[in-house]
Amino acid sequence: MTAFDELMAFQRETSALGQIAGRLGWDQETVMPRGASPQRAEEMAAIEAVLHARRSDPRVAEWLDQAAPQDEVGKAQLREIRRAYDRAVKVPADLATAIARTTSAAQGTWAQARADEDVSAFLPVLEEVVSLKRQEGEVLAQGGDVYDAMVEDYEPCTTGAQIAAIFDEMRPRLVALRAAVLERPEPAALTGSFDELTQMQLTQKLAVAFGYDLNNGRVDKAVHPFSSGSGLDVRITTRTSETDPFNCFYSTIHEVGHAAYEQGIDRDYLLTPLGRGVSMGVHESQSRIYENQLGRSRAFTGWLFDQMKDAFGDFGIADADAFYATVNRVHNGYIRTEADEVQYNLHIMLRFDLERALMAGDLQVSELEAAWNDRFKADFGYAVDKPSNGCLQDVHWSVGLFGYFPTYSLGNVYAGCLYQALRGAVPELDEQLAEGDTTGATAWLREHVQQHGGLYAPREIIQRASGVEPGPEPLLDYLEQKFSGLYGL
Template identity: 55%
Template sequence: MRASDAFSELCGHFRQVTALSQVSGLLSWDQETMMPERGAELRSEQCAAVESAIHRLRSDPRIPDWAAAIDPKTLDPAGCVTLREAVRAHRRATRIPAALAEEIARVTALSQGIWARARAARRFADFAPSLGRIVALRREEADCIAEPGQSRYDALLEDYEPGMTTAVLSPLLTGMRPRLTALAERVAQSGHVAPRLEGRFPKEAQMELARRVAGTLGYDWSAGRLDLSVHPFSSGTGGDARITTRVVESDPLNCLYSTIHEVGHACYEQGIDPALALSPAGRWASMGVHESQSRLFENQIGRSRAFCEWLFPQMRAVFGDIGLTGPDALHAAVNRVETGFIRTESDEVHYNLHILLRFELEQALISGALAVEDVEEAWNAAFLRDFHRPVTDPADGVLQDVHWSVGLFGYFPTYSLGNILAGELFAALRAAVPTLDADLARGDASAALGWLRRNVHVHGSLKPPMTLVADATGHAPRSGALLDYLETKFAGLYGL
C-alpha cells in the first residue's frame, strides 16, 4: 500500500473514532440535562453500544499495517499527531477486552443516577456498592494498559495528562501545601470580614446575568448553549461547545462563577483550529491545559478588581440592590475566604487543598491501599486535618463530586495543575496586554481572549502540554507564579 493511501485510510478511520466519541459526549450531556429519570437503564445500554463501536475501531487490526506504511518524515505536524495517537490508541485498546470497555461504559452510566440519589439522600452507603464496582473496573483497566513498571494510577492519568507521572506531579502539587496553609492561616487570623451579597436573586435573573457575562467573555452563542445540571460541566467542541451551570437562589455567585468557569473551557474548544476538526490533533492538549483556561477565566479574570468594575452595574441592573456599595465591595465579596466544605464553591486560597485531598485518596483507592468501605472515614479524617472542620454530612464530603461516579480516576489532579498553568499564563498575558485592566473594566475581554487563542487554543494538541505552556510563557511551568499571585492578591484584600 502506498504511504499516501495508508495515511488517508488512517485519517478517515480516526475521523469515525472522533465522531463517535463526540456522540458519546452528547449522550452524557443529555443524561445530565434533559433525559427523564427512567431513561437511565436504557442510556447505560446505549453508552455501552457506542463504547463498543469505538473500541472496535481503535483496535482495528489494519491500524498497525497503515502505520507501518507511513513515513513520518512526509507528514506535517497534524499528521504526525494523528499517526502517534493512532498507534497509542490502538496499543491501549487492544490491551482492554471489549467486554471490559462495554462494562465500564454501562456501569458508569448507571452509577451517575445512583450517586445523585445518594447525594440527595445524604447516604454514602447507598453509593458505596457502585463505587466499589467502578474502582474494581478501573483497577482492571489499569492493569491491562499499564506499561512495564508503570503504576495503575499513572496508567489512568495518561488519558487526561499525556506524559505526566505522579513522580513529577506529586511534588509539584504537594509542594504548594506549606505556602497555601500558611496563607489560609494568615487570612483567618487577620480579623477582616469580607462583605456578602444581600437581596433577592431569582433563577431567571441569575440565568440572564450568566448569559450576559458568558457573551462578554467571548463565548460564541452560535456554537453553544447554556443549560442547568446538578454539577456544572462543559461538553463538545468547535461549532457545538455546550456549557451548564446551577442555580442557588440565595447565592448568585454560585451560578455566576460556575458559568464563567465553564465558559473558559468552552472558549478553548471553540478556539481550536477548525482545520483540525475530527482529527486527533483537534482535541485539547491535556486536561491540565483545559483547566488552566477555566480557572484563568474564573479567577484571574472573573474575580479581578477590573472585571468587578464592569460586573457591579450589571448585577445591579439584573437584581437591583445587592447590599454592596460598589465595585470594591463586590471585589471583596467575590474573593471572600472561608473554610467551606464544597470544592466548587471554594475560594482560591483553599481550592488546591481540596484537590490534594482527592488526589491522595484516589491514588490509595486505585492502588488498593484504601478500601471503598473505608473511603468516607478517610475523607473525613483528611478534611479535618487540612481544614480543621469535621464533616457531618456526606453530601458536603465524599458525595459532593460527580467524578468518581463516572470513573474519572486521574482527573482531579489536573485541576491543581490547571491552576499552576493558569498562574503562568496569566503572568504572560498581563505582560503582553498592558491595557488588560482597562479593557476588563469596560467589559472588553477581546484582547485577553485573542492572546489565549493565539498561544493556547488554536494549537489543539499539536504541541505537548508542557511545551505549549512553555512556548507561551518563555519557561517550563512551575508553581511560583500562582502562589505569588495568591499571596499578593489576598494580602491586599485582607490587609496582611
C-alpha cells in the same frame, strides 16, 4: 488514497462517533428522564463497544506503519493516534463495555444518593466502578503504577509522583497564606434572594462576554456544571442557587473557559486527534484563568457589580471595592467548586491522595467516607456536616474519572504561568476588563494556546505560550500578591 489519508478518514469517523457518545452524556445530565437510566446505560455500553472496536482495529496499526506524514501537523496526528491505539489494544473489549455500562448507571445512583444524603446507597456501585477501573489500570500499566496509567488519560507524560512533588512544593505557601488571611477580618458575604431566571439571563451575558459562541453552543442547567463537545457543537451547563448567584456566574465563566478552548481550535483539525484540548491540565488552565485571574479581578468585578445592580437592584454591597472583596472572600466551606483561590488546591490535594490510595488498594471503598471526613478535618479544621458536602459532592468518581482531579491544580499552575505572560503582552488588560471587554485576554489565549489543540504536548504548549518552564511559583506569587492586598497582610 495513501495510508495516511485512509487512517485520517477512519479516524474522523471514529471521532464523530465519539462526539455522539458525548452528546448522550450531555443529555443524561441535563434533560434525560430520570427513569431512562437503565436504558441509557445499555446505549452507552453499545456505543462504547463500537468505539473500542474501531480504536483497536488492526488496520490502524497497519496504517500507522505505512503512513508518511508530510509536515509537523501530520506527525502530531500520528503521535496522538498511536498513543490512543497503544492504550486501546491493551484493554479487553468486554472490560471497556462494562466500564461504560457501569459508570452510566452509577452516575444516576450517585445523583440520587447525593440528593438523599445516603452514602450507603452509592458505595456498592462505586465498589464496582473502582474494581473495573483498577482492572483497566492494571492492563494499561503492564506491571507499572496503576494510578499513573489513570493519569495518562488526562495528562499525558505525567506521573502521580510528579504531581505529588508539585503539591508538596505548593502546600507550605498555601497553608501559610491561608493562616495569615484567616486571622484578618472577613469581608461581608453576599446575602439575600436572587431570582434564578434572572441569574440565567445574566449568565448568558457573561458567557458571551468571555467569547462563547452561542451559534455553536448553548447554556443549560445540571447538578454538576460541565462542558461537553468540541468543534462546531460545544455545550456548557451551570447551576443556580437562589441565595448564591456567584455559584451560577463563576461556574459559567469556568465552563466557558473550557468551551472557548474547544471552539478556538483550528477548524482544519475538526474531528481529528488534534481537534480537542491536548490535556485536562491545559483545559483547566483555560477555565481557571477565565474564572479567576480574569473573572475575579478587581477590574472585571467592577463591571460585574454594575451588571448585578442592573439585574437585581440594591443587593446589599456598598460599592465595587466591597464587591471585589466579597467575590474573593476567603472563608470556611466544604464545596470544591465554590472554594476561594487560596484554598481550592487544598481540596484537590485531598482528592488526589484518596483516589491514589483507592487505585493502589491501600484504601477500600467502604472506608472512603471516614477517610474523607478525617482528612478534611485535619486539613481544614472543621468537620464535614453531611455527605453532599463530603465524599458525595463530586460526580467524577461515579463516572470513573480517576486521575482527573489533579489536573485542576495542574491547570492552576499552568494558568499562573500564562497570566504572568498575558500581563506583559496586554498592558491595557485592566482597562479592558473594567469595561467588560475580555477580548484582549481571550484573543491572546486563543492565539497562543487554544488554536493549537493537540498539536503540542501539554507542558510544551504552556512553555511556548508563557516563555517559562511550567511550575507553581508564578501561581503562588500571584495568590500572595492578590490576597495580601485584599487582606492588608
